[in-house]
Amino acid sequence: MVSASRIDPPGKPTAILTGTTASGKTALALEFARAHGEIEIVNADSLLVFRGFDIGTAKPSEAELAEIPHHLVDIRNPEESFNAGDFILACDSALKDIHGRGKRALITGGTGFYLKALIFGLWDSPKSPPEMRARLELLTNEELFARLLEKDEPSALRISMGDRYRLLRALETIESSGKTPTELEAEASARGAIPGLSLLITDRGSDDLKKRIAARSSLMLTEGFVEEVSRLRESYPSARALDSVGYVEVIRYLDGIAPAGRKIEPGTEGLRSEIELATNQLAKRQRTFFGNASRGQFTRARDLKFFTLEPDRATLWKTLEDLYC
Secondary structure, three states: OOEEEOOOOOOOOEEEEEEOOOOOHHHHHHHHHHHOOOEEEEEOOOOOOEOOOOOOOOOOOHHHHHHOOEEOOOOEOOOOOOOHHHHHHHHHHHHHHHHHOOOEEEEEOOOHHHHHHHHHOEEEOOOOOHHHHHHHHOOOHHHHHHHHHHHOHHHHHHOOOOOHHHHHHHHHHHHHHOOOHHHHHHHHHHOOOOOOEEEEEEOOOHHHHHHHHHHHHHHHHHOOHHHHHHHHHHHOOOOHHHHOOOHHHHHHHHHOOOOOOOOOOOHHHHHHHHHHHHHHHHHHHHHHHHHHHHHOHHHHOOOOEEEEEOOOHHHHHHHHHHHHO
């Protein structure tokens, strides 16, 4: 049996502001919330939930978090787990709290499977038996990816080969439920979206995005990203979030390990280049996800207001005001 978990329809119309990494969605959300005092921000980024993952995630500063109420930020220690099911429960609770106090919620973040779970609900497959996980754990990432590619190509192409956890979960879902993640998502989509949600996707051109990523990569190192990663790895060596883009590159740098088949420049300049390259690859995958979604699943969803917008402030601002004011 497979069961669905969904948030309750929000008490008031609620927007989800999303887009690729470095697209400017966080800054816009903060600015909009400042201008409209009743707005509180709900995070939909899978890394911002963890304490200590600050510089590498471009988390809002302590002053910004104190100025504008944020929900689902810094709610877990790094060694704790937090999955899409946890997100559904926490987001539902946050929305009820916000609307119950007469305020409005603006959901902001770019984690694709969180957004799908939020909009369509989440399908949970039965817990896989330990022997299944043990058998799959014997496979390399390359073997896991190849197996998933054979069984569910769309899912495989959405997952980085380095994301071992998601590769394992996808294959466990197939074996335990008898259905692929793509089939389960299609069943969720067929039920329609949660009423009351609007989805705004900011779409920056690739050249503009590359410039923003380059600037962010340099700023992260200036702000002490290497020290942040070193501190987190020492305190929480098994934290899954350390496998994320940026953090992986810093760990390789600290260990003196070059990526397979590629030489890198020495010192922090080489590290900056590696972070920039990995972040651009992430942004490319995200643009593919949002592009596919905007041509299919999201646009066909019943009850969902859907917008794909150029990232100029005036257009985004007007669209948000039309939804909230």
